[in-house]
Structures are given as C-alpha cells and as structure tokens.
Amino acid sequence: MRNFYSITRHELERRCRETGLPEIHASTLFKSAYKTLSDDPLGAPSLPHKMRSAVGDDLEVRLPSATKIQVSRYDQSVKFLFEMVDGSLVESVLMPERRRVTLCVSSQVGCRQACTFCHTGRMGLRRNLEAGEIVSQLVAANRWIASHPNWLVDLGLPPLQRVTNIVFMGMGEPLDNVDAVADAITIMTDPLGSGLALRRISVSTAGHLEGLAQMLSRHPDVRLAISIHSPFDAERSKIMPINRRWPLLDVLTALREAQTQINHGILIQYTMIRGVNDSLRHAEELVRITAGLKVKVNLIPLNEIDPSRFASPAATAIEAFRDHLHHSGLRVMIRYSKGQDISAACGQLVTENTFVSP
Ligand code: SAH
Numbered sequence: 001m002r003n004f005y006s007i008t009r010h011e012l013e014r015r016c017r018e019t020g021l022p023e024i025h026a027s028t029l030f031k032s033a034y035k036t037l038s039d040d041p042l043g044a045p046s047l048p049h050k051m052r053s054a055v056g057d058d059l060e061v062r063l064p065s066a067t068k069i070q071v072s073r074y075d076q077s078v079k080f081l082f083e084m085v086d087g088s089l090v091e092s093v094l095m096p097e098r099r100r101v102t103l104c105v106s107s108q109v110g111c112r113q114a115c116t117f118c119h120t121g122r123m124g125l126r127r128n129l130e131a132g133e134i135v136s137q138l139v140a141a142n143r144w145i146a147s148h149p150n151w152l153v154d155l156g157l158p159p160l161q162r163v164t165n166i167v168f169m170g171m172g173e174p175l176d177n178v179d180a181v182a183d184a185i186t187i188m189t190d191p192l193g194s195g196l197a198l199r200r201i202s203v204s205t206a207g208h209l210e211g212l213a214q215m216l217s218r219h220p221d222v223r224l225a226i227s228i229h230s231p232f233d234a235e236r237s238k239i240m241p242i243n244r245r246w247p248l249l250d251v252l253t254a255l256r257e258a259q260t261q262i263n264h265g266i267l268i269q270y271t272m273i274r275g276v277n278d279s280l281r282h283a284e285e286l287v288r289i290t291a292g293l294k295v296k297v298n299l300i301p302l303n304e305i306d307p308s309r310f311a312s313p314a315a316t317a318i319e320a321f322r323d324h325l326h327h328s329g330l331r332v333m334i335r336y337s338k339g340q341d342i343s344a345a346c347g348q349l350v351t352e353n354t355f356v357s358p
Pocket of ligand 1: 115117118119168169170172173174204205206207225226227269270271300301302303304305346347348
C-alpha cells in the first residue's frame with residue numbers, strides 16, 4: 001500500500017484518465033485532503049463511489065499520530081512528536097510569528113551529517129521519510145490549528161486558519177533525501193491543495209551539493225538556507241563533517257551559480273559557539289567569503305546540548321559579531337530559538353532513547 005499523501009495531483013489525474021473517470025475528481029480529492037482536511041479524503045461524499053476502487057485501491061490515508069504535543073509557555077510555539085506507521089518518531093515545530101505561521105518539518109528520522117553540536121546529528125540516520133510522511137506533518141499541524149482556534153486569537157494574531165510557511169529545518173538533511181522532499185514540495189504547493197507559495201518554503205542544507213543541484217532542477221524558486229557555521233574550511237570540517245565531502249569553497253561556488261538563476265537572496269545560518277566560531281576574525285572572514293552574494297545572515301546562539309563541550313557565546317560577543325556584519329553591509333538578525341522550554345529549538349530535535357554513542 002502507498003501513502004495517499006505521497007501522491008501528486010498529476011498522478012491522481014493520470015489514474016483517473018486510465019480508469020475512464022473525469023480528471024476533475026482528482027482535484028476534488030485534493031481539496032478534501034488539503035483544504036477541508038478530511039481524515040478520509042477518499043470517502044468524500046462528492047466523489048463517485050467507484051473512485052476509491054478505481055484510483056485509490058492501493059492507497060492508504062496515513063496520518064501520523066501525534067504521541068506528544070507540547071505548547072511553549074514563552075512563545076506559544078508547539079512541538080509535535082509524530083509516530084509514523086513503523087513506530088519511527090519525528091518532530092515538527094509550529095511557530096507563530098507576526099503575520100505568519102511557520103512549520104518546521106523533519107525530512108529524515110535522525111541525520112547522517114553528524115554535525116558535532118547538533119543533537120539530531122548524534123542519532124545517526126535511521127531512515128528517510130517518504131514524501132507523504134513530510135506532507136502529513138503539514139496536514140496534522142493544520143488540523144491542530146483548526147481544532148485550537150484560540151491559539152491564534154490568544155496570540156493577538158489574525159485568525160489565519162493555516163500554516164503559511166514551511167522550513168525544512170527540523171530533523172534531517174533535506175537534500176540527502178531530495179526526491180521525497182521535492183515531491184513533498186510539489187504536493188504542498190499545489191494550488192488545489194494546501195496552495196503554499198514556493199517562496200514561502202525554505203530548504204536548509206548543511207551543504208549537500210548533489211542534492212542542491214537536483215532540488216534546483218525540480219524547484220528553481222525554492223528559498224535556500226545554507227548552514228555555514230565557520231568561514232574557515234579546516235575548522236568547518238571539524239564541526240561539520242560534510243565539509244570534507246563538499247568543501248566550503250565549492251558550496252560558495254554552487255551558491256554563486258545558483259544565484260545567477262534565482263533572483264532572490266539566500267539565507268545563511270550561522271550557529272554561534274563560544275570560542276569556536278564567535279570571534280571578529282570569523283565575522284570578517286564571513287563577510288569576505290560572501291562578497292558578491294545576495295545573502296541574509298541568521299545568527300543562532302547555540303542551544304546548549306552538551307555544555308561541557310560547547311557553549312553559547314556571551315551576549316556581547318554575539319552583538320559585536322552582528323555589528324561587524326551589519327557595518328559591512330550584510331543583512332543580519334540574531335535568531336533566538338523558539339520553544340526553549342519544550343526542547344523545540346534548533347538542533348534539539350531528537351527522539352528519546354535513540355542515541356548512538358557520539
Ligand atoms: N540539516 C539541515 C537542516 C537543519 S536546520 C542544515 O544543516 O541546514 C537546523 C539548523 O540549526 C542548522 O543550521 C543547524 O546547524 C542548526 N543547529 C543544530 N544544532 C544546533 C544547536 N545546538 N544550536 C543552534 N543551532 C543548531
């Protein structure tokens with residue numbers, strides 16, 4: 001059986017054609033699954049009875065069950081722990097912002113990149129998520145919002161009914177699972193389904209260049225975020241092993257090439273770690289290596305997961321770093337992670353009892 005949420009509308013239309021049903025039923029099915037958020041889209045009353053047997057016989061509507069939902073007392077962000085059919089656990093975080101509601105989704109169970117300061121990185125890779133397992137994180141989050149109308153109202157936010165932005169910044173390296181992620185993006189941006197604009201979807205990568213090329217060929221206008229974390233190649237290899245395969249210089253070259261095709265900026269993620277990458281020398285080098293690129297920099301003070309090893313810099317160091325970038329003409333923001341009280345912050349997504357020894 002295949003997961004219904006892995007199927008694009010075009011595939012449903014093809015199935016309709018092949019069985020002699022009008023294609024319009026594929027649209028009805030999509031609306032029922034992604035707009036009405038029905039838990040039984042194949043049983044929608046507006047569909048002909050034979051639709052399920054004709055096009056959906058091998059399809060199963062698999063919504064993940066939320067085994068744990070925590071709402072942050074500080075910023076009302078919501079962390080979902082989803083259990084997939086095989087028992088795998090993944091996390092998603094829903095973050096209310098001024099005019100948008102962003103969902104941070106996971107793309108893998110664990111991660112194989114093993115960045116030294118990241119909790120998820122210590123799990124190792126369990127498996128890739130299927131497209132439908134990514135899409136269904138969005139469906140489940142939208143269903144939660146719909147059943148908690150006070151959540152938005154209490155925050156003084158406009159009563160948006162749905163997630164407006166997606167960031168692939170949860171568990172996993174999305175470009176290491178690029179086919180499923182690209183399919184998920186196709187489904188999430190379908191105007192007859194969730195209808196998210198591609199420019200509201202950001203894919204964050206540690207620098208997986210093979211996956212990047214594939215992603216840009218599938219979705220040239222998707223927003224890119226790149227985790228740099230050190231502007232010095234040897235140092236970057238120490239904290240991000242992926243740098244040994246795709247060195248910083250190659251990553252920057254790829255971004256320059258990408259920017260000749262895309263006309264929007266690229267987000268640089270820079271997790272600041274005390275005594276590791278927080279000096280002015282690092283700030284200066286970061287400015288130098290990004291020259292000519294249209295970028296915005298997010299400085300993320302480290303969320304400490306192993307304080308004996310890595311610590312967050314002093315506020316003065318973070319501000320001095322920010323000021324240097326700012327005065328050099330870069331757009332820069334300090335991003336304090338949301339949901340600190342519920343371990344929903346960057347790099348803290350990890351499912352219990354799943355450690356491999358570091
Ligand atoms: N694998 C992708 C997607 C993860 S996004 C990537 O590397 O971009 C999550 C972001 O949080 C990444 O920039 C990651 O490096 C960063 N991060 C990981 N652990 C962190 C921690 N403990 N504190 C702050 N940021 C962290």
